[in-house]
Amino acid sequence: MSESAPVTTDERVKKEPFLTKLMKRPELGAMAGVVLVVIFFALTADDSMFTLAGVMNFMTPAAQLGILAIGAALLMIGGEFDLSIGSMVAFAGLFFGVCVVTWQLPLIIAIPMTFVFAAFVGAVNGNIVIRSGLPSFIVTLAFLFILRGLSLVGLKAATGGSTQLRGVRDVVENDWLAPFFSGEAFAGLFAWLAANGLIDTFKNGAPKVPGIPVEILWFIVLALAATYVLLRTPAGNWIFAAGGDSNAASNSGVPVSRIKVSLFMLTACCAALVAIITVIDAGSTDARRGFQKEFEAIIAAVIGGCLLTGGYGSAIGAFFGAIIFGMVVIGLTYTDFDQDWFQVFLGAMLLIAVLFNNAIRKRVTGER
Numbered sequence: 352m353s354e355s356a357p358v359t360t361d362e363r364v365k366k367e368p369f370l371t372k373l374m375k376r377p378e379l380g381a382m383a384g385v386v387l388v389v390i391f392f393a394l395t396a397d398d399s400m401f402t403l404a405g406v407m408n409f410m411t412p413a414a415q416l417g418i419l420a421i422g423a424a425l426l427m428i429g430g431e432f433d434l435s436i437g438s439m440v441a442f443a444g445l446f447f448g449v450c451v452v453t454w455q456l457p458l459i460i461a462i463p464m465t466f467v468f469a470a471f472v473g474a475v476n477g478n479i480v481i482r483s484g485l486p487s488f489i490v491t492l493a494f495l496f497i498l499r500g501l502s503l504v505g506l507k508a509a510t511g512g513s514t515q516l517r518g519v520r521d522v523v524e525n526d527w528l529a530p531f532f533s534g535e536a537f538a539g540l541f542a543w544l545a546a547n548g549l550i551d552t553f554k555n556g557a558p559k560v561p562g563i564p565v566e567i568l569w570f571i572v573l574a575l576a577a578t579y580v581l582l583r584t585p586a587g588n589w590i591f592a593a594g595g596d597s598n599a600a601s602n603s604g605v606p607v608s609r610i611k612v613s614l615f616m617l618t619a620c621c622a623a624l625v626a627i628i629t630v631i632d633a634g635s636t637d638a639r640r641g642f643q644k645e646f647e648a649i650i651a652a653v654i655g656g657c658l659l660t661g662g663y664g665s666a667i668g669a670f671f672g673a674i675i676f677g678m679v680v681i682g683l684t685y686t687d688f689d690q691d692w693f694q695v696f697l698g699a700m701l702l703i704a705v706l707f708n709n710a711i712r713k714r715v716t717g718e719r
């Protein structure tokens with residue numbers, strides 16, 4: 352009798368150990384970073400930092416940055432990045448402010464118009480990158496200055512010389528759509544919790560935390576939606592493919608140009624969302640809104656596991672990267688440290704995250 356042929360296992364169906372799968376996740380570094388930052392502030396900060404009020408205090412700036420960071424992360428996974436999103440916050444804020452103050456439009460018209468306007472600017476950015484073949488760094492750096500300058504010029508034209516447009520709160524406070532973009536959600540629930548002694552209250556019985564700031568809800572919803580798209584839809588596969596090897600992806604039928612332009616539009620719309628939220632909250636808009644947020648958003652995305660070379664990263668990683676930012680920038684106010692250490696801390700976190708992500712990825716994939 353002839354010997355039976357040896358049984359071989361197809362590498363494509365071979366099950367990976369759980370630890371190996373975990374180590375391949377791009378958000379691992381950001382999750383570890385959150386744990387380390389929590390431990391650091393648990394040891395050095397005032398106890399009030401981790402009360403409900405303290406958590407809401409640092410989650411609010413984290414959410415505003417995180418909305419930008421998630422858009423930036425998707426674009427970076429797609430192989431491009433946008434240095435103009437901070438200026439886009441100011442420019443979209445100008446457009447939104449003119450819509451509601453100068454043109455007296457209701458929010459149900461002004462908000463969609465602002466998103467369409469932002470998407471158009473994003474499409475211009477993307478098409479220039481695709482059609483010219485120039486690096487997105489150069490194109491979006493140019494738009495960083497163009498949009499910031501247009502915000503200054505536009506505000507002066509709209510206000511007769513000022514770089515700030517006021518009066519937004521007065522015209523939108525009674526609009527039924529305003530609570531979806533400003534203030535706190537679930538006020539009734541938090542009032543009930545306070546009445547039953549489940550959360551801290553002031554002496555008059557009012558809850559110290561009246562609700563969840565709406566930007567935090569937008570942040571969570573956007574992170575979940577982006578994660579679902581990346582991991583569960585063909586569009587997510589296309590984004591990874593376009594960023595990993597655009598030529599191979601195009602030859603395989605992936606609409607690379609359309610995907611990249613769409614991501615530029617999405618990033619601009621994320622900036623517009625932040626603009627709408629902050630303009631309604633502040634009751635005004637100004638030319639410095641969103642200043643340097645483009646760098647902070649990219650840093651949060653990189654801390655979250657995104658690579659500048661594209662094809663690798665996650666929206667949840669950007670989510671945790673933004674939370675690290677919020678915890679550090681607000682957490683230092685609860686300590687005796689000089690707040691100027693924030694930039695040193697953030698830069699160190701960026702460098703550590705990049706080194707950590709590269710080391711893990713190379714160890715797992717066997718790259719040299």
